[in-house]
Amino acid sequence: MIYRDTRDSSFAVDFKTAVLSGMNAKTGGLYVPETIPKLPKDLLCRSVAPSFRDVALEAAKPFVDGEIPDADLQDIIIDAYPFSAQIVPIDRITYVMELFHGPTCAFKDFGARFMARTMSYFNRNENTALHILVATSGDTGSAVGSAFHNVPGLDVTILYPRGKISPLQEKQLSTFTGNVRALSVEGTFDDCQKLVKTAFVDADLRQKFRLSSANSINISRLLPQSFYYTYAALYVQQRAALDNKIENPSIIMSVPSGNFGNLTSGLIAREMGAPIKGFIAATNDNHTVPDWIFSGEYNARPSVSTYSNAMDVGAPSNYERIRHMYTLEQVRDLFASYWVDNQGTLDGIVECYKNTGYIIDPHGAVGWAAWNDIRSGAMEKLLNGEKCDPAKPGLTPNVPAWAKDIVDKKAVGVILETAHPAKFGEIVYKAIAREPSIPDRLQRIMKLPDMSIPMTNNYSAFKDWLIDNL
Numbered sequence: 314m315i316y317r318d319t320r321d322s323s324f325a326v327d328f329k330t331a332v333l334s335g336m337n338a339k340t341g342g343l344y345v346p347e348t349i350p351k352l353p354k355d356l357l358c359r360s361v362a363p364s365f366r367d368v369a370l371e372a373a374k375p376f377v378d379g380e381i382p383d384a385d386l387q388d389i390i391i392d393a394y395p396f397s398a399q400i401v402p403i404d405r406i407t408y409v410m411e412l413f414h415g416p417t418c419a420f421k422d423f424g425a426r427f428m429a430r431t432m433s434y435f436n437r438n439e440n441t442a443l444h445i446l447v448a449t450s451g452d453t454g455s456a457v458g459s460a461f462h463n464v465p466g467l468d469v470t471i472l473y474p475r476g477k478i479s480p481l482q483e484k485q486l487s488t489f490t491g492n493v494r495a496l497s498v499e500g501t502f503d504d505c506q507k508l509v510k511t512a513f514v515d516a517d518l519r520q521k522f523r524l525s526s527a528n529s530i531n532i533s534r535l536l537p538q539s540f541y542y543t544y545a546a547l548y549v550q551q552r553a554a555l556d557n558k559i560e561n562p563s564i565i566m567s568v569p570s571g572n573f574g575n576l577t578s579g580l581i582a583r584e585m586g587a588p589i590k591g592f593i594a595a596t597n598d599n600h601t602v603p604d605w606i607f608s609g610e611y612n613a614r615p616s617v618s619t620y621s622n623a624m625d626v627g628a629p630s631n632y633e634r635i636r637h638m639y640t641l642e643q644v645r646d647l648f649a650s651y652w653v654d655n656q657g658t659l660d661g662i663v664e665c666y667k668n669t670g671y672i673i674d675p676h677g678a679v680g681w682a683a684w685n686d687i688r689s690g691a692m693e694k695l696l697n698g699e700k701c702d703p704a705k706p707g708l709t710p711n712v713p714a715w716a717k718d719i720v721d722k723k724a725v726g727v728i729l730e731t732a733h734p735a736k737f738g739e740i741v742y743k744a745i746a747r748e749p750s751i752p753d754r755l756q757r758i759m760k761l762p763d764m765s766i767p768m769t770n771n772y773s774a775f776k777d778w779l780i781d782n783l
């Protein structure tokens with residue numbers, strides 16, 4: 314498969330180059346597959362819905378064609394995914410796709426673990442380790458650290474702002490040993506990012522070490538996220554006939570979004586032939602994309618902090634990929650868009666719990682609030698020409714091609730639950746006065762010793778440390 318630069322489509326690379334370089338440093342463009350392959354008919358039409366790993370293998374093959382043989386790809390997938398997405402029906406026409414069954418209890422495990430193993434694979438004939446530097450403001454660092462832990466040929470240094478992330482997040486970052494370590498930087502997330510960026514352009518360091526990043530823009534994090542959309546769509550397609558007697562339902566995926574990597578992966582799954590009718594782009598107060606969808610004008614802005622903090626992104630990097638794949642009109646046909654403020658997020662947790670008994674985290678709650686309002690009348694009002702104010706939380710005035718399926722009761726919703734509620738226990742408690750139960754793997758981490766290394770935000774101190782310790 315050939316991958317092209319979103320900013321200069323004459324520039325093309327193979328999968329290995331796209332994975333190891335992350336982006337085209339010359340243009341600042343991101344890589345997208347030249348064509349989106351179709352899933353085999355056999356996979357889409359099985360009488361029993363395929364397993365997650367079956368889907369993963371079939372869906373990954375064409376993207377790595379000619380570079381990773383099937384047997385090696387299968388080993389990568391088996392090693393990356395000892396867990397799966399789980400689909401839980403919570404009411405007659407609503408399913409939750411739980412994406413938190415990986416080691417760090419958030420959906421980023423799916424992308425990060427595939428990326429780590431493909432990087433290791435491509436590095437297998439080198440004599441020296443590939444050094445990954447990551448700056449994190451929370452969730453990404455733990456997913457990346459955990460995904461690369463004990464993976465041969467790779468070495469990871471995570472930089473995080475000391476005291477500026479949640480105690481659980483700090484534990485998840487600071488307790489690694491072996492090939493993964495965390496530097497607790499005296500400063501802000503921006504300081505961490507600056508140290509990493511300066512290191513990448515430091516000729517002296519580049520000569521000594523092979524440096525790479527594990528950024529969310531890496532195509533090897535995006536592609537594997539498409540696997541669970543296909544898996545869920547095929548599963549729900551079969552379940553729906555039993556659960557609610559809707560034959561061939563229109564499956565709508567409600568995606569709580571920040572950088573829009575997760576949603577872009579859903580678009581890839583749909584293009585590959587997964588039976589997905591449309592998407593709800595659900596955001597918090599950072600509603601750059603909903604604003605773009607209704608107004609046609611894209612205005613990136615500084616982020617504001619909210620209860621769903623992993624979605625606090627004002628300039629979503631995957632906007633560039635979405636624009637490369639579709640025209641604005643196509644986006645308007647595919648997407649409903651919706652945003653909620655903090656109060657709406659708390660209300661979402663409360664209503665989901667009251668109506669269904671399901672305890673949802675603040676990110677999933679944004680997706681739930683959007684779907685629940687859309688199927689309970691908001692879309693019908695919009696279809697009937699009632700005006701809605703895009704400056705207020707709620708459904709954005711855009712009617713997708715599938716709007717009538719909602720009114721005709723032909724649609725089912727799948728809400729992506731991107732993190733385990735225990736990761737955001739305080740906010741959940743604030744909403745429903747109940748603590749979510751804490752999974753064993755999080756409890757174990759809370760007992761491990763802090764191995765983080767204190768660091769100032771001074772570049773030369775950081776550089777000296779790298780030279781002495783890598």
Ligand SMILES: *Cc1c(COP(=O)(O)O)cnc(C)c1O
Pocket residue numbers: 419420421452569570571572573574575576623624676731732
């Ligand atoms: C990263 C993250 C998101 C946002 O995903 P994007 O791909 O950036 O849109 C949502 N929820 C959780 C819990 C996350 O960690």
